[in-house]
Amino acid sequence: MLQPFRVLAPANIEQASTELVRLGERATIYAGGAELILLLRYGMVHAEYLINIKCIDGLSEISWDGQTVQIGATVTHGRLETDPLIHERLPLLAVAESQIANIRVRNQGTLGGNLCFNDPHSDPGTALLLHEAEVILASKGGRRRIPLSDFFSGMYETALEPGELLEKVFVAPLPIEWGAVYLRVHRYQRPTLNVAVAAKLQNGTVEDARLAVGCVGPKPQRLSELEAKIRGEKLDGAKRICADSKRYLKDRLEPIDDLLGSADYKIYMAAVLLSRALSQAGQSNGKG
Amino acid sequence: MAEPLAPIATLQSFAIEIIVNGTPWKGNVPAEEVLLDFLRYRLKLTGTKRSCESEVCGACTVLVEGKPISSCSYLAFEANEKSVTTIEGLASGGELDPLQEAFIRNLGAQCGFCTSGQIMAAKALLLNNPAPSYEQISEWLNGNICRCGCYPAIAQSILEAAEEYKNRR
Numbered sequence: 001m002l003q004p005f006r007v008l009a010p011a012n013i014e015q016a017s018t019e020l021v022r023l024g025e026r027a028t029i030y031a032g033g034a035e036l037i038l039l040l041r042y043g044m045v046h047a048e049y050l051i052n053i054k055c056i057d058g059l060s061e062i063s064w065d066g067q068t069v070q071i072g073a074t075v076t077h078g079r080l081e082t083d084p085l086i087h088e089r090l091p092l093l094a095v096a097e098s099q100i101a102n103i104r105v106r107n108q109g110t111l112g113g114n115l116c117f118n119d120p121h122s123d124p125g126t127a128l129l130l131h132e133a134e135v136i137l138a139s140k141g142g143r144r145r146i147p148l149s150d151f152f153s154g155m156y157e158t159a160l161e162p163g164e165l166l167e168k169v170f171v172a173p174l175p176i177e178w179g180a181v182y183l184r185v186h187r188y189q190r191p192t193l194n195v196a197v198a199a200k201l202q203n204g205t206v207e208d209a210r211l212a213v214g215c216v217g218p219k220p221q222r223l224s225e226l227e228a229k230i231r232g233e234k235l236d237g238a239k240r241i242c243a244d245s246k247r248y249l250k251d252r253l254e255p256i257d258d259l260l261g262s263a264d265y266k267i268y269m270a271a272v273l274l275s276r277a278l279s280q281a282g283q284s285n286g287k288g
Numbered sequence: 289m290a291e292p293l294a295p296i297a298t299l300q301s302f303a304i305e306i307i308v309n310g311t312p313w314k315g316n317v318p319a320e321e322v323l324l325d326f327l328r329y330r331l332k333l334t335g336t337k338r339s340c341e342s343e344v345c346g347a348c349t350v351l352v353e354g355k356p357i358s359s360c361s362y363l364a365f366e367a368n369e370k371s372v373t374t375i376e377g378l379a380s381g382g383e384l385d386p387l388q389e390a391f392i393r394n395l396g397a398q399c400g401f402c403t404s405g406q407i408m409a410a411k412a413l414l415l416n417n418p419a420p421s422y423e424q425i426s427e428w429l430n431g432n433i434c435r436c437g438c439y440p441a442i443a444q445s446i447l448e449a450a451e452e453y454k455n456r457r
Contacts, residue, residue, distance in 0.1 A: 001320075004319070005319055006298050006319060007298070007299050007302075007319045009297040010296050019296065033361065033363060033366075034343060037322070037361040037362075037363070038343065041341060041361075050319075102344075102431020102432075104349060104356050104357050104409075104431060107355045189344060189431065
């Protein structure tokens, strides 16, 4: 049984933010509840008030402004997995979303909830880092737009300030002629680790590339040094550099032993998956 | 300037109207009541099982507006003005659903504890995709765990039920 709580139904972000400030630690944001209800049940979060942001108009919308896909915080994973706009503009995200846990969790859980919870073993963050996504954080004082890479500050930690909530995610499609692949290994419903790789190849040479890895350390990360290293290399050479990058990955990713895998295993597999994903991304050029 | 004390609706309980297996239900539920407890204790629909309470095992699967959810972790008030289908709602007029018949025929259960969840997940699949492949079945049901290991019989039951639905149309 869950401990009793009250549910607040704010009409807009300003009201939700005002209540968050007024109630402080007694309140928490409630969207899909796929993570929150479990935390409440197991006593890992205590809340007397749930602020139900599904009541706020506009937070469940997906739109396209000609350059960027805008995804509201309460859009569910199930919708992202099947939405035609996401399939057309962000196919890599649709793939990552389709891998989350199981169909029931995807029907209930929201993208905003997933990002704010920032569980290190998660799918969407890694995919969105590849797209250099940005988030809008809103409070009654106004709004700020920051890169998702800055939003993820640590394990289960984000850059949200008291009274702030995540309103939207801005995701730009990959440039044309890029190929992109999302791969994960898993034994249970959460990924043990995942990689997202995008590349632009010209005559077998990696002209440009983006690499992201999740679940190995406290938060998903882009690998900008490794990206720079493979730029200009032939695909085979670039794959070899990725496969041989374990020392760099160990320094960069702060690997952690956890229930899903040892730090050594995750580093080993990250190098394998990066190399494999780069190869597949090279073959899927233009379909990113 | 002082903040207004409670400027927005703050509810400890919700007056809800929902349709469970075709029958309307109207009343109050506490904010923290989950749909599983609502079904089992209020409506005495005990076919829906409590197991992991972590959205992992699928034993508590029910359909809300035709979509499967984990009723153990879904607040009952969220089902307001929606239709809920449980295992008790599948048979009609004393006749079992083709899924139920196929599970019996193929021994798609051993201990049976996960079976209502398996069948409800399968029902949602066939609503979504009337002719799923073996791979699509295994993908869709990856969150419904069977400790007895009846997976092949479960998949076979779903394939046969899909065929039966098609013949009946």
